[in-house]
Structure formats: C-alpha cells, structure tokens
Amino acid sequence: MTFLVGNGSGFSGDRVDAPVPVVRSLVARGLPAALFFETLGERTVALAQLERRRDPEAGYEPMLERLLEPILLDCHRHRIPILGNFGAANPPAAARLIARLAARLGLPGLRVAIVEGDDVMGRIALDQLPVHEADGSLDMRTARLIAANAYIGAEPLAAALAAGADVVVAGRTSDPALAIAPLMHHFGWGPDDWQALAIGAACGHLLECGSQVTGGVFWDPGFKDIPDPANIGFPIAEVTAEGGLTITKPEGTGGIVDLRTVKEQLLYELHDPARYITPDVVLDITGCHLEQAGPDRVAVHGLRGHARPETLKVTACFEGSWLGEGEVSVAGPNALARARATADVLLRRLEMRGLPVRARADLIGLASVLDSDAGTLWRGYDGPEPPELRIRLAAEGPDRDAVDQAAREALAMLCCGTAGTGGARWRVTPRILTRSYLVLRERVPTRFTLHSAAELA
Template identity: 80%
Template sequence: MAVNKFLVGNGAGFSGDRVDAPLPVLKTLIASGLPSAMFFETLGERTVALAHLEKRRDPNAGYEPMLERLLGPILAPAKENRIPLLGNWGAANPPAAARAVAKLAMEKGLPDLRIALVEGDDVTGLVAGGQLPVHEADAGLDMGAWKLIAANAYIGAEPLVEALQQDADVVVAGRTSDPALAIAPLAHHFGWRFDDWDALALGAATGHLLECGSQVTGGVFWDPGFKDIPDPANIGFPIAEVTADGGLVITKADNTGGLVDLRTIKEQLLYELHDPSHYITPDVVLDISQCRVEQVGKDRVALHNLRGQARPDTLKVTASFEGSWLGEGEVSVAGPNALARARATADVLLERLKVRGLDIVRARADLIGVASVHDSDDGALWRSYSGPEPEDIRIRLAVEAHTRDDADQASREVLAMLCCGTAGTGGARWRVTPRILTRSHLVLRERVPTRVIVRTAKEIAG
C-alpha cells in the first residue's frame, strides 16, 4: 500500500540555473523520511533549438551543459535513499546525456545506477514532410524561406512512469511537458490511472508550481522595498507535499532563503496561463478557476479545489528554424553632458549603417539607463527624454541582418566610436548570434510513439 504522503522537489527551473540549488532540496527530502523524487526542468523552446545546433557541431553535445554539475553532488545520496531523479536535460541528444550520467556514476562508484533513456519526442521528419497542421496561434507565420533545424513534441508522463516502474534511478528525457516531470513520480507512487483527471490535475498543478524553480520561492517575485525576501543569495528551491486524498502543500528546502507565501504562489500559479479554466498539458487539462490558496505555516501554502478535464487528442510540437542574424554592439559615455553625447552616438551609429550600405532588415539604438526596454525601434523615448541626466549611459546598437557578415560589420561600428565618437567614450564590445525562429504545430499523440530503455551505468559505459 502506498504511503499517504509523497514529496516532489525541484532542482532546476531552466538551463543555466544555480548548480548549488539541488543539494539543499535533496537533504530536505532525505530528512523527511518520506518517499520522494526530484525533477529538473531545463528546457525552453529556444533552448532545444540551440541544443540541436550544438549537436550538429558535435555529435556528443546537445544536452544540458550543466548536467554533470547539477547531478555531481546529489547522485550518490539520491540513489542511497531511493530518490529518483528525473529531467528533460536530454534536450536534443538524450542518448549523449545518458552516457554523461553513466560516466559520472562510474566516477562516483555507482556502476549499478539504473538510467532510463526516454526517446520519441523528435518529430522532425513529420514537420519536414509537411504532415502536421500549424497551431492556430501561429497560422500567419511563413517559414518557407527558413531552414528547419528540428521539431520536438511535448510528450507526457506515461513513458516516465514506465521508466520508474523499471526501477530507474535517473530518468533522462528530451522535450517533455514541464508538469509531466512531477506527474510521473506521483502517478507511479499513488498508482494513478491516466484517465483519473482530478488526480492528474493535482500532479499538473504540482509541476506547474515547481517547474520554474525559485520563481515560486521568491525569485522574480523579489522587489526590494516592496516585496522583500530573506537571504536572496541563498533562495531555497521548492518542494511539494502531496497526499493520496488530494492534498497539496508547497514549501521549500530547509535552512535556505527566499519565502513561500500566498503572493509567490498566486504569481506562479497564474504564470503562462491563458485560460485559468483550461490549461492544456499532454496528460490533463487543468482547471484552477475554483482554486483556493491557504497559508498553513511559515513557508507553507496549501492549494484546494484543483480540477481536471480529459486530455487533448493532440500534442504540441515546437518546430525551430534557422533565422537571420542578430548583431549587437555596446559602448558607454560618462560624465557631464552624457545624455547629449549618447544621443549623438546613437544617431551616428544608425547613420553609419546607411553610409556603409549594409543589408540590414531592422536596426535600433537604445540608451540603457535612459530608455530601452519600453522604447520603440525609432527611439522615441530616448529622443524625447527630459528627466534627470544619468552619470553614465550605455548605448546599444542592435541589428537584424540576412547574413552573418552584415550583422558583424554593423555591430563592429561601436568599436570605431572609441576614436571617431564623442569625448569620454569607452567600453566597446560586440557579438553576433544566430536568430532562432519557432512555430507551433499539432500532432495526434498516436503518431508520437515513445521508447524507454533502462540500463545500468556500467552497461552504458561499456
């Protein structure tokens, strides 16, 4: 008979998250003495596309670059305490990620660590063949001129449950849905059916609240003087306590900073929800329209009245395309009359693009410290700014170009301002990066067969 309470901890909310965050979570799970699991959500839509580009460059790359750092301190204690670790850290190359985990396990003296590889999310062939309808929200996007990089379907929790049923210690997947990473260990522990919509809704809400890591424990929420949090340099990552009767409490790792209160929970619960009564995941449609939140202790918030509806017949697919090139250049001015010098510098940079006849699709200049985030491409805000003059201003030139060379030449114009610009100009830097375009498709779930392979670290390492 399953224990009434199960804990789910989160160790990462995006690629590049704090690598020291998982250990306090694991220690808290172990100290509880309760059955537990940890998951790591390290993928965004652009992250997958960039991972595919890395895989093209190196067949052994294309998975979460911080994988070894995230797992290194926790792999042995997690196995010793029978706490499975799940993650979509496979990105574009789950087999390579599984090999990396196996290598790490061998170094840690864990040759019998059981590693599950979940495959099947790559549906590039279906998109390349024009077999999938475009999602209605992206119907107006014409990608005919761009080269397809890859297409990945958001798979649900069922193959992850299959991996746990085979006693996997570590589950390596590619593009899963974020909530599926929490649904899977809960469904496995409590024996949920995959048509028990209210139970799956509980799991989806758990995953949704935890998926972004510290966003639910004070990160992003933090606004000094208005919404303060304790010890922000040591924000604790979240843990969910789920009970068989439908109870859900969100808390965080012991002896860490940050906080969990009604405000942090509400902000994360509403994050990315277009329709609170109809949040679509591959496993269930979550309805939070009647949800009630309750502070039940320090850093403890309970959620009630979560409801589920039948899952959709289709899965979302994100197709990634090679786009144009982004060129960025920055240079600073400081001291008296900085605003006038910054405006003049921005105008000269934009004029230089015309003088040189570069093939630029779009260009804009921003005066960071005056107006940038909320400005338009024509610089209306910094041109009309009449507030206090900053002590220093960073001028940013950004261009979109069809070729790397045009983007590079445009962004390098900031360097010339060190000698050809106004007085007191310095600190130039520039870079060029490929732009990734994405478009969403839909695919019938039966067209996305998954496969689960469970092997020991010793078997994988050969």
Template identity: 55%
Template structure:
C-alpha cells in the same frame, strides 16, 4: 493497496532552467532524506530554445547535446539519492537523452556506485525525415523554406510513469512538458490512470509550482519595501507534498533562505497560464478557476480546488530554425551632456546604417521602456543623465550586412561625439521559432532501459 492508503509523495525540484544554480540539490536532498518516505528529485532544465542550442552542440559533437551542467548538478547528490531510494526524473537529456544517460552511468562508476537502473524517454524529436510530411501538413511550404535546427513535441507523463513502474531509479527525458516531470512520479506512485483527470490536473499544478525552481520560493519575486524575501542570497528550492487525490502543499528545503507564502504561490500559479479555466498540457486540461490556497504555517502553502478535463487531442511542436544574425554594439558616454552625446552617436549610426532596422537603447536614461523601434526614445527630449551606455542592435539574414553595425560602432571611437569609450560588439547566429499542433497518435512516446539500448 488503494491509492488513498499510500503515503504522501515528496517531490523536490533542484533546477528551473538550463544554467540554474548547481548547489541547489544538496539542501533539497537533505530535506527529503530527513523527512523520509517516498521521494523524487526533479531537475527542469529546458526552456523553449534550449533544445535548439543543444542540437547545435550535438552537430559538432555526437556525444554532446544534453545539459552542459549535468555533472555539476548531479554528481554531488547522486550517491545519497541512490542510497536513500530517492528517484531522479529530469529533462536534462535535451537533444541527446541517451548520451546523458550514459554520462550518468559513467558518473556512477567513477563514484564507486552500483550501476543504477536508468530509463531513457523518447519520441519527442520530430526533426527527422520520417516526420517531414507531418510537419508539412501543419506548416505548409514554410517547412521547406527554412533550415531546421530542431523540432520537438511536448510529450506527457505516461512514458515517465511506465519507466518508473518498470523499476527505473533515474529517468532521463528530452522535451516533456515541464509539469509532466511531477505528474509521472505521482502517476506511478499512486497508480492513477491516464484519465484520472482531477488527480492529474492537481499534480500538474503541483508540477507547475515546482517547474521554475526557486521562483515559488522568492526568486524573481523580491521587491524591497514591497515584497521582502529573507536571505535571498541563500535561496531555497521547492518541495511539493502530494497526496493520493493530487492535492499538494508547497514548502522548501530546510535551513535555506527565501520564503513560500500566499503571494509567491499566487504569482507562480498564474505564471504563463493564459486561461485559468483551461491550462493545456499533454496530460490534462487543468482548471484553476476555483482553486484555493491556504497558508498552513511558515513556508507551507496548500493548493486545493483544482479540477481536470480530458487532455487535448493534439500535441504542441516547436520548430527552431536558423534566423540570420543578431549584431550588437555598445559604447559609453559619461560626464556633462553625456546623454546628448549618446543621442548624437545614435543619430550618426542611423545615418550610416540606413537599410538596417536598428534597435537603439540609452542604458541609464531610456532602454527597456523605449520599445523595439526606438519610437519613444526618438520622441523624447534629451535629459541630463551623466552615465549613459548606448546600445544598438539589428538583425539581418545576410551576415555581411549585420557586420556593418559592428564596424560602425567601433568607428565611433574617432568618428563620433567626444568621450566615447568601452566599445563592445558581437555577432550571434539567430534562432527563430515556429509552433504547430500535431495529432497525438502521430508522436508516440516510449521509454527504454539503458541496458537495452545499443
């Protein structure tokens, strides 16, 4: 059977980040079942630093380190997915894909289901000693002067496709590139080669539209009076219909709020794309400079005209390492001259905390627009805001120095301007990131079926 004779593939996305809504999958699965035909459910749960946080959890508990909401996300839909042949692909393995796979295995047993065939994709973790020389080649002496938390390469779709070809019903990965969660199922379903650049590029952009979950359906989009989104409280999550050439139609779960229109698709299509003619992924270099979108009907937008070029010779690696401490403190001022009192409190802190580079915000008067160095805030005359919360923050490699900020903000209760209250302080370990490129052949991806893993 040729690829062109195969049925279109439906891929629904039920998460766009770790901590996303856990009730999204139900409506997506209902829609996939009602539509019939070959279908996949994907969960995209890894942001750039999510892996480092997962690795820290794994240090404390060797059986942890995967998506904390895995059970809440998957348990409500697992039985229906398996019963209706909807296969599941996700990067919710994070720093511990094997533990995530075993958790799903236990979950299936608790639900009285036959054990699903689960594949674990690996090869992305390059934090071990065997990869130290590789990272040193790219980062030089920096790698020896940090306390590494995690190092992961963005691997592509081939291992996912191979696992599906081998019969996996569920594929659990760590750091694969977000669009690869869509490209892998499409490669397997249509039998594309690893150098079918146009098809891979089109599936990549379909995956790019899906990867942030509800964003393409009106989330992070609504702007009352300018961009109206109906029933935002009941926002639906997206579904891509992909044909044998990789062209796609984006729609959403039935009977849900939100929308899919030209504007929402354009915003997501350009999201995090630096060069529209060369969007780099591990699978392909996608070119959307001549792409066209068309509204086919309510909540149905087609994407065409994407071209592909040979994939990069290198893979991106993110190295997260310990970066000292973030100290934060807040106190509120209200009523007449509240802003002037908040500014006076900020001046007190600047005098008392010399040596710390403070970020100062007046929430309710000037915060986001103030700039990291507080320059605009300092140069702006006090207004008449009557409800102001002063926020100060600083980072330092020395915990004791960072702790000074919390003490001084607390002292404003009695040593600052009149009427301050509601103090809150926090001290948080900080993570910093280094990025580099490594030769593709130095980081081979692979999969193994859970039953074959010790």
C-alpha cells in the same frame, strides 16, 4: 502516505548549487520522494541540436554534471529517483555522461532510463499539420528547420520508474509531466484518472520554474521583500493519495512561500484558467483556493481535471536571421548629449554604407526596454542629466557579414566618436524562429530503454 516532489532547476543555466538543500530536506524527512530537473525552454532544444551537429556527444544540458554530482550519491542511497528533460536534443549522450559520473562515484549499478520519441524531425511532415493559432502569421517560407519536438507526457517516464530506473533522462517533455510521472508511479494513478492527474499537473506547474514559487521574480525590494535572497530555496511539494497538495521549501534556505508567491506562479503562462492544457490532463483552477498552512507552507485546494487533448504540441525551430550588437559607453558631464550624438552617428553610418540590415539604437539606463525602434523615448528625454550611459546598436538581417559589419561600427566610436567614449564590444548571434503545430498523439510513439551505468559507461 505523503509523497515529496522536489525541484532542482527551473531552466538551463539555473543555479547549480540549488538541488543540494532540496535533497538534504528530502532525505531528512524520510518520506518517499523524487527530484526533477526542468531545463528546457522553447528554443533550448534548437540550440542543443546545433551543438549536436558540431559534436555528436553534445546537445544535452551543459551543466548536467555539475547539477548531479553533489546529489547523485545521496539520491541513490535513499532511493530518490531523479527525472529530467536535461537530455535535450541528445538523451543517449546525456545518459552516457551520467553513467561516467556514476562510475566515478562508485555507483556502477545505477539504472538509467532513456526516454525517446519526442524528436519528430523527419518523421512528421510539418506542412501537413495545423499551425497553433498564435503562430499563424509567421512567414516561414525560406526558413530552414533545425528541430521539431513534441511535448510528450508522463506515461513513458512513469513506466521507466516502474521498471526500476534511478535516473530518467528525457528530451522535450511537458514541464508538469516531470512531476506527474513519479506521482503516477507511486500512487498507481491511471492515465485517465483526471482528478488525480490534475493534482500532479498543478504540482508540476507550481514547481517547474524553480525559485519563482519561493520568491524569485516575485521579489521587489521595498514592495515585496524576501529574506536571504542569495540563498533562496527551491521548492518541494507534498502530495497525498487523497489529493492534498502543499508547497514548501527546505528549512534554512532564503526566499518565501506564501499566498502571494503561489498565486503568481499558479497564474504564470496560464492563458485560460479553466483549460490549462497539458499532454496528460486539462487542468481547471477556476475553483482553486489557497491556504497558508504554516510558515513557508501553502496548501492548494479545489483543483479539477478534465480529459487530456487528442493532440500534442510540436514546437519547430528554424534558422532565422542574424543579430548583431555593438555597445559603447559615455560618462561624465554632458553624457546625454554625447550619447545621443553617438547613437545618431551609428545609425547614419549604416545608411552611408548601405548595409542591408534593420537597426535600432538604445540608450541603456535611460530608455531601451520600453522604447520604440525609432528611439522616441531617448530622443525626447528632458529629465535630469545621467552620469553615464551605455549605447547599444542592434542590427538584424539575413546576411551574417553585413550584420557583423554593422555591429562593428560601435568599435570605431572609440576613435571616431565623442569625448570620453570607452568600453566598446560587439557580437553576432544567430536568431531562431519557433512555430508550434498540433499533431495527433498516436503519431508520436514514445519508448524507454533501461541500462545500468556499467553498460553505458
């Protein structure tokens, strides 16, 4: 029997209408299925923790109601469980929101599971843990901890499904775990069935970023075209008990699933193709080969699994410095000279005022992403005269007021700057530093609780 796994989002802020055609396709095919939402990035939990500090009922995916409202009724009617790490820093509050939504939709008996245990802040002394090799050079001596979350695996999610959950709300899980869990539950995979779990990990890895495997990010007009990009479809995986894995998407949606899109996503964030480490299994794709099995259908073969690691990754987020950004535009004849002069004046102003910030200026549209802090590219540019430019002043430092004052200098250019200057704005945002540690998995116990929507509402 084939089991379908659909994806409804690849990050926090993804398209809220994306899950609808996925669910329609799952329902139309009539096969056992599950739908998962992946909404967390490295810093998303920290931002959610800050929201929870301001409001005890906040701290979960802000678009959660918009994501679930159009599909919750159909998923419940057709026995399609929903899983998501959309609980972020506050899974219980997310579950209560889902319960209120269920009550409004006439589903008071909806069963919601809350998975907890990933939040290890205050439970584990980070300074006693080994630091992930990539983060060893970061200076964290004065940093204040915001959040510390372990990447937990699929077992508590699968257990929640086995207990009858219609919706599983979690915080920080590994991305593949969201797909592995319903497959474990449906096929009865054991936690040490490495070959089967490898199929699940590859399934989750290919689907976790939503439309990246169906043409998003892949799309490069004129070189790598995709049809109907405004209506790009989110992916669906077909998994069989024999180890078959095929990636596809809903009929009638845009985008494309072919060997190129699947290859790009398969290699995404894969530092070692022989050892893609997840909490549930170590995936080896060195023997993998792909087959175009039809239009918008790619079969994945040759995956191998090895025993899971003894440790879990814990990502800790700390309060960093402040980032200030001030922007202003120039347009028309001689725009380049005016933009250069404006940028130089802005940097000079920060020196004159003695503001304790580190700053740089960029000419957006000419040189910004690839330039150095010294502005080497825009200072040395000798190409065609651009019709307009956007000047961006960025300032960073530990003192919010100093950073704010630096960013505000862009506003003064409306009256103190060159001719034809306009469209000024500024803002100040906190910066978050992340550092990853390794902890023995037995030190991160997980659990789930199961509730009816009526009990939670």
